[in-house]
Amino acid sequence: MAVEPNRDVNAHVRRLWRHRGTTVPTPRRGPRQQLDLDEILQTGIAIADAEGLAAVSTRAIAARFDKSSMVIYPYVGTKENLLALMQDHASAMPSWDDPGASLADALHAWAEALFDVYLAHPWLTDRPWSQASQGPNEQDWLERLLRILDAWAVPPSARPSTVTMLYATVRATAGTAAAYQRMNQQGMAEWRERAEATMKLIPDLCQRYPMSTRLEPVTPRWQDAPRAGLAGAVELLAAALGSAGAAAGPRLG
Amino acid sequence: MAVEPNRDVNAHVRRLWRHRGTTVPTPRRGPRQQLDLDEILQTGIAIADAEGLAAVSTRAIAARFDKSSMVIYPYVGTKENLLALMQDHASAMPSWDDPGASLADALHAWAEALFDVYLAHPWLTDRPWSQASQGPNEQDWLERLLRILDAWAVPPSARPSTVTMLYATVRATAGTAAAYQRMNQQGMAEWRERAEATMKLIPDLCQRYPMSTRLEPVTPRWQDAPRAGLAGAVELLAAALGSAGAAAGPRLG
DNA sequence: ATTAACTCTATGCACTGCAAGAAGTAAAAA
């Protein structure tokens, strides 16, 4: 990367789409490349999965290959580019069959699949998302969702809002699910301690916030609450779309 | 802060609720405090508003008072606590009258008010959110929303999902609105360049992603798209709740 | 008066992304 690093949008896009027809910018002269972009990303993803996005540093990744931090830069350009590549690499869409029974079922399948991806890589929640062009894997998800909405004749005027709500809800519920998951006993104790401290310092908390304090009594299996919340949200949304004048069955094609 | 810093949950909670009946832990001995917690938070918020959350450092804040970084710690405990205090401080809820015409209107007023807060402090999007006890200001929002749902007799089973969806959607749309807003000409050019690069490198992009590429043609006033998206989402959600067996009018009380 | 608790300052450590230069290697040109 002898050229200016951040302006090289072209190289970054080529790397993003490297498995969909483009070639990574790996020119001719000089010593052979000893590392592989996919391996680098996998390493970064492994670190992020285990220790969080903050633990991902060029030094940490390079250390796994017994190299120093600067080795990474020829492969990714900048750290921000590295994170973007990791984001798309971790977002690979699995394959599944669209349930044909109802719009709600189809949306549910999509949402749960995305939820699982976010659960497997909780740091994805910390990354920005926009429906403006990201990498190919992320685009796959959007395209799939729009296909579902189209098949069930959801009116085009309702589609952008639906897309926004679904993505936002999946990301939010997956984020809290991941937070629950990584709550070991010590994190749990800390949380409980904090709740108790609030109760002790604000004795009339339940009078001040009657509705929200009544909400919280932990459910029997509170670990599953986020997934259930997502299911309920999808159901609500599908009901709204169904009553908004959609057809009764899917259009095939 | 002579004691262990992170374990002092009590002091943190007292600071969070300092304007609601608790006293900050600024006890007896030692020299008078030269700084004020609210001023510190305001400074941090100003920095975050102007330069983003990443620019908020103890050194940067302290520099505005011509002090060194360690001065901040007696006031906040840790950096994470500082950010949590900033988050709640910036989330103060304005006052408005609940529109009584329809559930949709009431939800819309709530959502737009929160949207405005997030637009004023875009870095709030980067902070985690959970309905488990945060600070008092954030709790105000949740309580208000639940009050609305209760007044319109939204069935309790639908409330958690509704809350999750609304918060997630507001946060998501406000995030993209803020991103649009900070897109000056250079950011705009970069984005356009990237889109063009993708088009050039993947010539059949529109065939591969027929639905999602058709979505993008920029709207006339694309700056307003996120707000409009939020409005549409609220409308959808209200329709779903309305058809889910809610009463026709608000219950006062 | 003594002592303990507190705030502020200075220093230093381990960490970050990355600019810049040095050193080495392979392909192209002579």
Added chain:
DNA sequence: TTTTTACTTCTTGCAGTGCATAGAGTTAAT
């Protein structure tokens, strides 16, 4: 074949971070 040149990788170093620690000064309780 030899030289040149383009390209890699590696080392060093800089400016930045949160914060542990220790010291000096200040105040209130004892």
